[in-house]
Amino acid sequence: MPFFQVNDRCNGCLACVQNCPASALDYEDQNNRRTLRHNMSLCARCGQCWRVCPQQAIEFRHFLKSAWDEVVTLDLLRCDVCGEPLYTVPFKQTVTERRKGEVEPFCPKHRREVDALVRAHFRPGPGFEER
């Protein structure tokens, strides 16, 4: 949903366009149609359009509480033991390259348990003599 929304009281008077201090509003007259346009990258959310609109047509609440935009979706790695989400596949690749070694996907709890198991398994037993 767009941030800048008007209700059906908008009559295209352009008071908002003329009073926008950020030049974030514009319009286009083509054939027999007028189109009001808004550019969020310019908008300061100052509310001046909402203040000056003689028709009270601007639904400023959409600037204040709006839906989330999805930015990117990446493959996710989970803990090999419990399935807790850990990090993304590209993140693992980055870390692997920087560490110059593989990273095993375990959550902190299971990493400690696996490390303890490995240490116990390889602990020198009775009769071991260090050379």
Add this chain to the structure above:
Amino acid sequence: MIVGNMKPLEEIVDSLSGFRKVLILGCGSCVTVCLAGGDREARQLALELSRSSAFSGSPPFLAVDTIIRQCERDLVSAYQSLPEGTEAILSLACGCGVQTLGDVFEPLPVIPALNTTFYGASNEAGVWQEVCQGCGDCVLSFTGGICPVARCAKSLFNGPCGGSRNGSCEIYADVPCAWALIYYRLKKQNKLHLLHAVREPRDWRPAGGAGPRVRRRTGVGGGPGQNKLE
């Protein structure tokens, strides 16, 4: 931007004593960017207050919300609602926001959670430095873009004092002397002649010496409160 600092938790706890239901209200503008009073800080403060053992009884019930700007009366009136039974608002805005909320929700007490500190610029992540005092009569055009009002400890107008040493201020060695900065900047700009100009004594009325300052822009009137549909 306006820079603020969170007050000590004990001071906030003291100011909330006796209230049973409090709205913690973040501000989505300057204090969000300077990491002092945005939505994240509002939620963190609610968490810390709810866990605080400093309350003599149990902590008040805490609701949390954030509005993009607390310093605009019409915006707050139209879009900020209070949870039922709210006995006080703990505002994380600058002093402008706290006072606007106080006007809008009068007689509800509005308590500041921040100390409003200065107008700052950020030269590196997480650091804001005072560079302007809003004196109302900007001299940057003949001081090489460096403000002697904000950046000289004495706000000197006509050159450095005797405490300037090797480019540093006498208050701390790591504080640059504003007038040394001005001199070297103007030298780089080949504008040292600006320092020879004799100027009139400063009129401090635009700095607030003639009472609280108000700016009116023409041609902006109206608004939802005034442009009623007939």
